[in-house]
Each structure stands twice: as C-alpha cells, then as structure tokens.
Amino acid sequence: MNPRLPDLRDRSDARRPKGRPRSHEAHVAILKAALSEVHELGFRALSIDSLSVKSGIAKTTIYRRWPNKAAVVMDAFFYEIGPGIAFVPCEKSVDSIQIQMQALAKAFRGKFGPLIKALLGEAQFDPELAEAFRDRWIAPRREAAKAVIRDAIGKEELRSDIDLDTTIDALYGGLYYRLLIGAGPLSQAYVDDLFRHVMGGLRPRSRKGSRQA
C-alpha cells in the first residue's frame, strides 16, 4: 500500500541501501507521538507540524516515510494494536465467532474506537487510505472469519448454502454501523442480540412456507 514504508523484514542477505540508514528511533518516536496526539486531541487536531514538534523529528523526515498524516496514524494504529483481535478456537466454531465479535466491540468501545472511526472517516475522502485499511485491517480479519465459518459449516453448525462474504457482512455490518453512525450503544448485550438475530433469522420457525426466495 505505501511504497514509502520501510520494509521491516530481516534482509541481512540483501544489499544494504546506500547512505545513512534510516533511524528506527525516529520511526518509533513519530508513531508514539501520533498515538499520544490522536488519543489526547483527536485526529483532526493532529498535524504533521505538531507531530514534528512533539516527536522532535523533522517534518522532512516524516514526509520521507509517509505521504500524509492519515498514513502515519494508520501505522500508529497497527503499531499499538499489534496482531489485533484474533479468533480463539472453541469447541463450537460459532462460539468462536461470537467471542470475537464481543472482542471487536470491546475494542470499539475502548481506545481503538476513536482511532478506527477517524481512519474510516478519513478513508471516505482518501481512496489510498481506504484501500490500505481494507488490506491491512479488514481483509485479514475477514479471511480468518471465513476459515472459522467454513469450519462451522463443516461441523454443520451453519447452513451449507450460505455465502461467506454475505454472512460476514450480516454479522459484522451492525457493529461497524453502530460505531460509525452512533445510533445506539455497542454493548455486550447488543452484540449478543445481533448475533442471535442473524443466526436464528427473522422469519418465524413454525411457518412451513418459510423458505427464502
């Protein structure tokens, strides 16, 4: 996504780039400054200038590595959240999904909520940021979710005729909807409710003719 980002993988065998190597301290200092700023003042109040002053790193250096403040904050976000919210294996795979949804909602309620709101808000105006967010945050989690769902289907915990993507949207759409639109709380009870509604469906069970079109 971001060609300016350093490749942090070990490349002892690769040829060293010419000139003075980039300072890792500078990198971390900026990310930490970004996190502190974004948590204290919010994304909008954060500027590359303020970042430069706060971190003691020259503006030039920041621009050498990131194209704009959204990219910095995105990296800072991943720096802080690390591997992020994962699926923990459960006996029943659907439990694993429910637990992960609760973990995600908890993150939304906590310090990551504003960060994700800001990144997604900004992404509405910045296609590159949007793509990066999808690639680095959304996609991995969806892939993991798909694996779990496939598992659940295999164990006959879920219907065999469902579409993976649509299923994920039905389950998680509500969470992001509430995060971004704020029409209601993201409480534990709500997450359970949402999970139950989607899992059980809205149509009456007793009805015979309840085959969907």
Place this chain on the structure above:
Amino acid sequence: MNPRLPDLRDRSDARRPKGRPRSHEAHVAILKAALSEVHELGFRALSIDSLSVKSGIAKTTIYRRWPNKAAVVMDAFFYEIGPGIAFVPCEKSVDSIQIQMQALAKAFRGKFGPLIKALLGEAQFDPELAEAFRDRWIAPRREAAKAVIRDAIGKEELRSDIDLDTTIDALYGGLYYRLLIGAGPLSQAYVDDLFRHVMGGLRPRSRKGSRQA
C-alpha cells in the same frame, strides 16, 4: 438541527421577524453551488470560498447561515434528495422492506453514495454533524422501518420475539458497511443475498438443537 436556518414554515399569523428578511434566492444559490461542487470535485475540494465565488453569494452570508461546509453540504443533500427513499406498501410487508433496501442501495450506487460517504466521513470528526445526520437521515428511516416491521410481525411474516432496532441493524448494517468500507459491490444481487441470509438465519433449519436464547 441547525438553528441558523430560517424557519420556512408558513406563519402568516405569526409576527414577521425584524429586519431585512433573508434572501431565499441566496439560500438556494448556495445549496445548488454546493451540490455542483461536491458532485464535480468532491467534498474535500469544496471550500466556502469556492462556494462563495461559484454562487455569487458573499462568504459572510454563508457563514451567517451555516457554521461550516459540512452543514451546508448536509442541507444541500436534503435539498436534493427531498423526502428521500420511502417504503412503498406491498401486500407482504417483508417485500416492502426488501424493495426499500434495494432503493437505498441504488441511491448508494448513484450520485448520493459519495454524498453520504462524505457526510458520514466528516461526521466521524464532528459530533454536531453526526447528530444532525442521525436526526435528519437515520432516525426518520428507522422509524418508518420499525412501523413496517411491526406490521410484518402482526401479519406473522416475522418472528414476534425480535428486537426492532437489532433487526434494522442486521438488515441495513451490511449496506452501510459496504458503502463505507468498500469491501464489496452494493449490487442488487448482494442486497437480495443479504436480505435472504438475515431473514432465514444462518443456522441449519433441520437441526433440532437450534436453540436461541
């Protein structure tokens, strides 16, 4: 939502406000300029300055009526969309829901998609805008949806033990999710899929142990 907006309701009996009345032409000129700008260049490129130049209305006049460009664009959005997407009565109420979801998705795919994306994106940073958007866009539609869902429950098209808000989130969350995150197309097929998944539930029907709390 916006106390600066003139109350345009008929008040032939009420006493006229003092001073020179606000110009309706100016009002409309600004909204039209805003629409044109936001459709052509996008929300970010739109500025109050450019709006002023384009509409021929002084900047001060714009600021006298709206606190910032987001508020202008919001009004412009409602000016254009008018009453918006409504529920058309159907024999089966669930059909009415599905049709409305398709209409919403169509609006998202059309010229209103970028507008709503921009407004919701901006709302992540502007609590007042967020509230206004909820009050003027989200809430009315949710209320209408609730009425239809209640109808459907009454006709036993939907289960009687569902929660209205959660139901709405389950149905519409996916639409906003796709709009805002862009993880996939908002096609007709997708909307039908989503509707079917949520209506029918994810759990196998044949299974006896399909407990729901």
Place this chain on the structure above:
Amino acid sequence: MNPRLPDLRDRSDARRPKGRPRSHEAHVAILKAALSEVHELGFRALSIDSLSVKSGIAKTTIYRRWPNKAAVVMDAFFYEIGPGIAFVPCEKSVDSIQIQMQALAKAFRGKFGPLIKALLGEAQFDPELAEAFRDRWIAPRREAAKAVIRDAIGKEELRSDIDLDTTIDALYGGLYYRLLIGAGPLSQAYVDDLFRHVMGGLRPRSRKGSRQA
C-alpha cells in the same frame, strides 16, 4: 463641512422639512457613545457597529448623518471641547499668546491629546477630514492668533516686519510636532522655552551683522 449634519440653528420662520424630524436624542447619544469609546478604547477600536450597539442607535441612522467614523468623532470632539481654547486678553498681548499656548499644551496633555492625535492621524488619509479639521479647528484659532499678533505689533511688542502665518507656525509648530511625533514632553517648561526661543531668536544679540537674509 458636513452636509449631512442638521442645521441646528433656529429657523422658526423657515419652512420645516417634510417627514419625521431627526431625533436630537439620537444625535447626542451617538456623540456620547463615540466619546466614551474613543477615550476608553481608542479611535481604531471604535467602529460604527460598536457605536450602534453602544448607543442603541441603528447603523442606518448614523450613516444618514455622518459619512464615516472620523466625521462622527470629529463632531464628538467639538461637542466635548465646546468653544475650546481661547485667547484671554492680557495687558501685554504677547502674554496672551503665551498663556494660550500653555492652555493648548495642557489640552494636548489631557484627554484631548489622544483625540486630536487620532483626528490628525486619520486626516493624513482622508482629505475631507483634513479639510474639515483645518476649517473647524485650525483656522479659527489661527484667525484669533492673528488678531492678537496684530495687536502686539501695534503695541510694538512684536516686530512690524513679521509674517503672521509664519509667526504662528514658528510658535505653534513645535507644539503639534511634539504631540504628533512624541519626541519629547509637552511640559509647561517646554512651552515657555519654545516661546522664549522663538520670541528672542537664535542669533546672538551682540553681533552687529545679525541682520537676517
């Protein structure tokens, strides 16, 4: 000077102007507000808007009577200073001059100093104001001074070959110079010094060849 000013002279015989007569209360209210503002905040901080708010008189009314704030303040100045600094008759006419110079310096040191500085400062950019100030403030005082100087020449207190205008400039120039440039205090001692230097001349008395070119 100001054609918008009402002619306040009695004209019982003259035909009354048509329409609603101008309010004298409004007139005075504005002048008093202007004086209060200019003394408290200075000329620059005073605006027609603030004047309107402070006096409770509509902006339109102010503009109907004065072309700009400088004209208002000028009228306010004369409203406050009234007939102003006059020459008091003395046995020796030169004493009358010296006393009047002291009175003027005292006014400069007091509350009229900032007012006159402001009016003269503004007059550098506003030819009409400059002309009005000359006509209403400078000219009458110069005329009075000329009369006294003529008297003094008649009494042989002053040389008969002096030019009236140049004489006035020589005596008063220093006062305005100090007021406007602030190169030194306008103390009593200074005024006496200035008077003495100009009266006695700079050239040594003993010298024979001290006929001026």
Place this chain on the structure above:
Amino acid sequence: MNPRLPDLRDRSDARRPKGRPRSHEAHVAILKAALSEVHELGFRALSIDSLSVKSGIAKTTIYRRWPNKAAVVMDAFFYEIGPGIAFVPCEKSVDSIQIQMQALAKAFRGKFGPLIKALLGEAQFDPELAEAFRDRWIAPRREAAKAVIRDAIGKEELRSDIDLDTTIDALYGGLYYRLLIGAGPLSQAYVDDLFRHVMGGLRPRSRKGSRQA
C-alpha cells in the same frame, strides 16, 4: 525596531543560523511592491494581500518578517530614501541648517511627502510604529542637527544660551506642521521665511526692554 527583520550585517565569523536562510530576493521584491503600491494607490489602498499578489511572495512569508503593513512600508521607505537627507558642510553652519531645511521641505513636497504623512498618520495609532519612526528617522536627524547647532554656537553664529532640542523644534516644527496639517504650502520661500523668523526672533531689536529669561 523590528525583531523579525534579519540582521543583514556581515557575520562571516558568526555561526550561520540553522535552517533554510531567508530569501533576499523575496525581501526586496516585497519592499519594491510596497513602494510601487504606496506611490500609486496610497497607503490605505495597500494591503498585505495585494502586496503578496504583486510581489509574488506568499502572504505567510510577509507576515513572517513584518507584523503589519505599516512596518513593511516603513522598511520600504528607508529602502528608498537610503541615508536620506544629510547636512552638507558649509562655511557658516547656519547655512548648513538652512540648506538642510530646504532639502527636507523638497523631500516633503516630492514623493516622500505622502510616505511620511502616511507613516506619521499611522503612527498616531500604533505606538510601536511611532517609536520605530522616531528611532530610525527623527532621532538620527536630530542628532546630526545638534552637532551642527553646537558647531554654530562654537562659531558664535548662534546664541550660547539656547537649548538644542527646543531650537530644533522651533526650526523644524513648522515644516512638519505644514506637512501634516496642510495649512499652507511648503514652498522654498516659506522655509526661508520660517528660518529667518526663528533665527531673528519676533521681538523688536531696537527695543531696550527686550528681556529674555
């Protein structure tokens, strides 16, 4: 006077200031634009915005160096007038004074008149500008004048009991008076007249009782 101005003195030995050095071209471009504007349109019509457009220098750059337009124009004034009006040595020191007075009056009549009027007019509202004008324009000339007057006293061309400051005020006050108040022309004849009156004094020579304190 203006701490934002770069110190242009040679400091080959001194350490260079950090960062990108200020552009001399920009500096000169702004001053030239200011002179052109102030001569063509006058001080009031000149704005930092117009200066920016005319000079092609960004507004921020101008504000980085000067606090307001008066400060720019003041610098432009000195940029144009250079060392300014100096005293040329004459056999008789009083002649040197008279010649310098004529030179000053000529400058007042020429293109520098409006500039000085504007600066002094503005200085009535801006104490910092007033101080700067005194320090950079008034003071040096007064110092030079004092030296010449001391010379003249030494040569017995002037009385030994005169006060230097008062003497200067008596001679030059009239020039600034006419410049700022415009009560009469600043002609060559007027300057000679003024000089003669002050030099010779106003009191009759023949009179015995021409007491001076």
Place this chain on the structure above:
DNA sequence: GGCTAAGCGAGACGGTACGTCTAGTCTTGGG
C-alpha cells in the same frame, strides 16, 4: 382620519482584508 414623506430599528447583504493555520516542498549545514 387618511396621505405623504422622512426618520428609525433591525438585521441581511456584498465585499475586502485581516491574520492564522496546515499542507507539502525546498534549501541550508552537517552526519
């Protein structure tokens, strides 16, 4: 009492400039 004419209060309007802010780039010296 109605008519005409002007004054008045209120506040909207077009317009100009202000001084500040942020973005992102460029230019120094030095590592």
Place this chain on the structure above:
DNA sequence: CCCAAGACTAGACGTACCGTCTCGCTTAGCC
C-alpha cells in the same frame, strides 16, 4: 542517503467592519 531546522508557496479558514439595502413601524405636516 539521512537528519534537523526552518523558510517557502499555496490557499482555506473564520472574523471584523464597511457601507448599502430592505423590511415594518413611527412621527410629523397637510389635506
């Protein structure tokens, strides 16, 4: 090639006044 420092271009921001205008209402003289 990196880094710190800070100047630079560009342009939007939101505010302050300016002087004008457009209303409804008031206050006078005149018919």
